[in-house]
Amino acid sequence: MSGIPFIVSAPSGAGKTTLCKKAVAFFRDLRQSISYTTRKPRAGEIDGVDYRFVDNAAFDSMVKKGEFLEHAEVYGRKYGTSRKDLKNILDSGLSVILEIDVQGAESVRRKLKGGVYIFILPPSLEASGERLKARGKDSAEEIKKRLKTAVGEIKLAPRYDYIIINEDLGEAFERFKSIISAEKSKSRRMMERVKEAYEEYL
Ligand code: 5GP
Numbered sequence: 001m002s003g004i005p006f007i008v009s010a011p012s013g014a015g016k017t018t019l020c021k022k023a024v025a026f027f028r029d030l031r032q033s034i035s036y037t038t039r040k041p042r043a044g045e046i047d048g049v050d051y052r053f054v055d056n057a058a059f060d061s062m063v064k065k066g067e068f069l070e071h072a073e074v075y076g077r078k079y080g081t082s083r084k085d086l087k088n089i090l091d092s093g094l095s096v097i098l099e100i101d102v103q104g105a106e107s108v109r110r111k112l113k114g115g116v117y118i119f120i121l122p123p124s125l126e127a128s129g130e131r132l133k134a135r136g137k138d139s140a141e142e143i144k145k146r147l148k149t150a151v152g153e154i155k156l157a158p159r160y161d162y163i164i165i166n167e168d169l170g171e172a173f174e175r176f177k178s179i180i181s182a183e184k185s186k187s188r189r190m191m192e193r194v195k196e197a198y199e200e201y202l
Contacts, residue, residue, distance in 0.1 A: 003029065003095035004183055005086070005112055009105045010120035011150030013128030013135075015166040019120060019176050020097050027180060031089050033098045036062065039077040042137045070100070070107040075145055079104070095184070102156045109159075116183050118176070119160035123167040125150060 010016035024032050037051045038059050047053050054062075059078050062068060071080030081098055089096045098108065108115060122128035125147060132143045157163055162179050166172040183189070195202060 002114075003090045003093055004189070005090065005108075005115045006030075006095065006097045006118060006180065006183075007105050007108055007115050008097055008099050008118045008120065009102050009153070009156075009160070011122065011125075011128060011153045012146035013131040013150075014120045014122045015131065015169060015172065016099060016120045018169065019164075019166065019173060020099050022173050023097065023176055023180060026177060027095070029093070030095045030097065030180070033081055033086055033089065033096050035079050035081055035100070036068075036071075037077060037079045039079070069111060070104045072101055072103040072107075074101045074103070075142070075149065081108075095180075102153045105160075106156075116162075116179070117160040118162045118164065118179060119157045120172070121154065121157065121163060121165050123165060127167075 008016060008020055020032060024030050034048065035051055036054055036059060038054060038056050039051070041047065041050070041053055045051065056078070059071075059080065062080065062082075063071060067083055068080040069083045069086055071078060073079075079101070081100060081104065086096065086098070098104070100108070105117060109117070122131065128150060129143060129147055132138055132146060138146070164172050164175050164179075
C-alpha cells in the first residue's frame with residue numbers, strides 16, 4: 001500500500017517546521033521529505049537531516065537530469081524535492097510530509113496523485129515577524145523579504161484542503177494530528193487492509 005503525501009506550506013514564521021517535526025516524531029509511519037537547497041545552513045542545521053545542502057552547479061545538474069519532482073526559487077535560493085527519495089518513501093508504505101512553498105505545492109498538485117494539502121498560518125503578520133526575530137537566525141533584511149513574500153502566499157491559502165492557524169502550538173498540533181489521522185482512515189485508503197482481514201465476507 002502506498003503512503004500519503006502531506007504537502008505543507010506556510011508563510012515564514014508560522015511555526016511550520018516545529019509542527020512538522022512534532023508530527024514526524026508522533027506518527028511511526030510518517031517521514032519528512034528532505035529537500036535539496038542552495039541556501040547556506042543556519043546554525044544547528046545538519047546536512048542530510050534538515051536539508052541536503054548543495055551548490056548551484058550540483059542543483060542545476062539535478063534539474064537538467066529531471067531528478068526533481070518540483071523545484072522553485074524562494075527568497076533568492078533554490079529548493080527542490082527529489083523524485084527518487086519521495087518515491088522510495090511512498091513505495092515502502094510510509095507517509096511523507098513535503099514542507100514546500102506555495103509554488104512547489106502548485107506544481108506537485110499537477111504531478112502527484114492523492115496529495116493532502118495543508119496551509120499553516122500565523123495569527124497575524126506581526127506575530128510572524130516577532131517569531132522570526134525571536135528565532136534570531138535571519139537578518140533584519142531577510143525578515144523583511146520574508147514578510148513581503150508572505151502577503152502573496154496567504155492569498156493562496158484557499159487552494160489547500162486544510163488551514164491551521166497556529167496561535168497556540170499545542171492546539172495547532174492537535175489539529176494537525178487530527179487531519180493526518182482522519183486522512184489515514186479514509187475508506188479508500190483502508191480498503192486494502194479491510195479486504196485482507198475480511199476477504200471471505202466481502
Ligand atoms: P527555509 O529557508 O526557511 O528553510 O525555507 C524557505 C521556504 O522554502 C519555505 O517556505 C520552505 O517550505 C520552502 N521549501 C523548502 N524545501 C522546499 C522544496 O523542496 N521545494 C519548494 N518548492 N520549497 C521548499
